Amino acid sequence: MVKDISTDTIWGILKMIPDPEIPAVSIVDLGIIRDVQCDDDMFNITITPTYIGCPAMSFIKEEIINNMESQGVINYQVKTSLAPPWTTDWMSDEVKAKLKDAGIAPPSKNVICPQCDSMEVEVISNFGSTACKALYKCLSCAEPFHHFKQF
Amino acid sequence: MDKDDLFKYVLALGDDALILGQRLSEWAYKAPFLEEDIALSNISLDMFGRANLYLEYATSLNGCDTTADDLAFKRNEREFTNHLLCEQPNGNFADTMVRQFFLDVFNKLFLEKLIESNNSQLSAIAQKSIKETTYHFRHSSKWIIRLGFGTPESHTKVQSAINNLWLFTEELFEMNKNDIQIADQNIGVDCRELKPAWNNTVNNILAEATLNRPEDGHMITGGRQGIHTEHLGHMLSDMQYLQRAYPDAKW
Numbered sequence: 293m294v295k296d297i298s299t300d301t302i303w304g305i306l307k308m309i310p311d312p313e314i315p316a317v318s319i320v321d322l323g324i325i326r327d328v329q330c331d332d333d334m335f336n337i338t339i340t341p342t343y344i345g346c347p348a349m350s351f352i353k354e355e356i357i358n359n360m361e362s363q364g365v366i367n368y369q370v371k372t373s374l375a376p377p378w379t380t381d382w383m384s385d386e387v388k389a390k391l392k393d394a395g396i397a398p399p400s401k402n403v404i405c406p407q408c409d410s411m412e413v414e415v416i417s418n419f420g421s422t423a424c425k426a427l428y429k430c431l432s433c434a435e436p437f438h439h440f441k442q443f
Numbered sequence: 444m445d446k447d448d449l450f451k452y453v454l455a456l457g458d459d460a461l462i463l464g465q466r467l468s469e470w471a472y473k474a475p476f477l478e479e480d481i482a483l484s485n486i487s488l489d490m491f492g493r494a495n496l497y498l499e500y501a502t503s504l505n506g507c508d509t510t511a512d513d514l515a516f517k518r519n520e521r522e523f524t525n526h527l528l529c530e531q532p533n534g535n536f537a538d539t540m541v542r543q544f545f546l547d548v549f550n551k552l553f554l555e556k557l558i559e560s561n562n563s564q565l566s567a568i569a570q571k572s573i574k575e576t577t578y579h580f581r582h583s584s585k586w587i588i589r590l591g592f593g594t595p596e597s598h599t600k601v602q603s604a605i606n607n608l609w610l611f612t613e614e615l616f617e618m619n620k621n622d623i624q625i626a627d628q629n630i631g632v633d634c635r636e637l638k639p640a641w642n643n644t645v646n647n648i649l650a651e652a653t654l655n656r657p658e659d660g661h662m663i664t665g666g667r668q669g670i671h672t673e674h675l676g677h678m679l680s681d682m683q684y685l686q687r688a689y690p691d692a693k694w
Contacts, residue, residue, distance in 0.1 A: 341492070341571070343488075343489065343492065343575065344489065344492030344493055344495070344496060344571055344572070344575070345485075345487075345488030345489040345490070345491050345492030345493070345575075346488070346492070347488065373567075374496070374564075374567035374568060374570070374571050375563070375566070375567035375570055375571075376570070377567075377570045377571045377574065378571075416478060417478035417479075417481065417482060418482065418578070418581070418582055419478070419481050419482035419485040419486075419582070420481070421481065423485055423488065423489070427478065441578075443574055
């Protein structure tokens, strides 16, 4: 059953798992999956927490387990590594574009309104509905929006 | 390195984060406005996450079957070794922000040093935590300035919070024999060396906020020896209630 499974298969499954709090992007997009290695028929999946207090982390681990099992993968283990610490610098431009399309300003020093691209914005709160987001308001189009904090 | 000594060291760091996190969580639903409610809850979660990392690491050192949850929920007051400042009640919003500000300045300096630890786990925890603490510091220091500059009432309240909490600040820089031994081996941090930088940042922010730095008077210490203020016991009776009433309950 396991003969056709490669690390690419594992990556493929992981890429299909959306982030529980920002479903527009996958856990691979966010850089939560650090590595997939195959040692002696055992796939070692290394994940890293975004924020250490993020309640979604245990949920993400469960999601990985559920998805692996539903795809018939049984020879795997999920390990957590802390260093190097997770950073939004690992996010590709393509992922940033996905965030923008979902109405979330991607991580950047200069925050730009995802609706009208205005740079005239102000912070409403540095702490948003999830650990990774801050709440902003656009002064041009008056829309409130989330900024994915540069971290 | 004696594992038991390192256990005690890591446990104290875990207790600091856990007790402060629990205090901050008491603000949920009660903060002055929604955004601040979310901010305090976020900071609280960060502290719980940090506590979990330290306590889990501690359990790997003590050679028993204890879990991080056992350490959090099944120890008595005298077995907690957090700094007294962490357990001080929330009081009014200014009391909470001053407590947070003093601790954020300290934690930032502490973690910057802990990154250099030759213990890879402690260094990894520090690398992860420093980013969060830097963010917390930005929040609390802005509030100190805002409250100092605000109305005569906010100014009076924040000044009185500073005066009341000052006597718990000296403990942050105190080192017991175990701490010294662990710092000497480049595993831990020599907190005595952090004081000039802490003073510098606190003085600058207080000056900017038009607030006075209190004179150093009588200082209270003892948290690292398990001698606490009257507040910790009450807090633990709330925090540990469920595990005490229904041991090992899970949901």
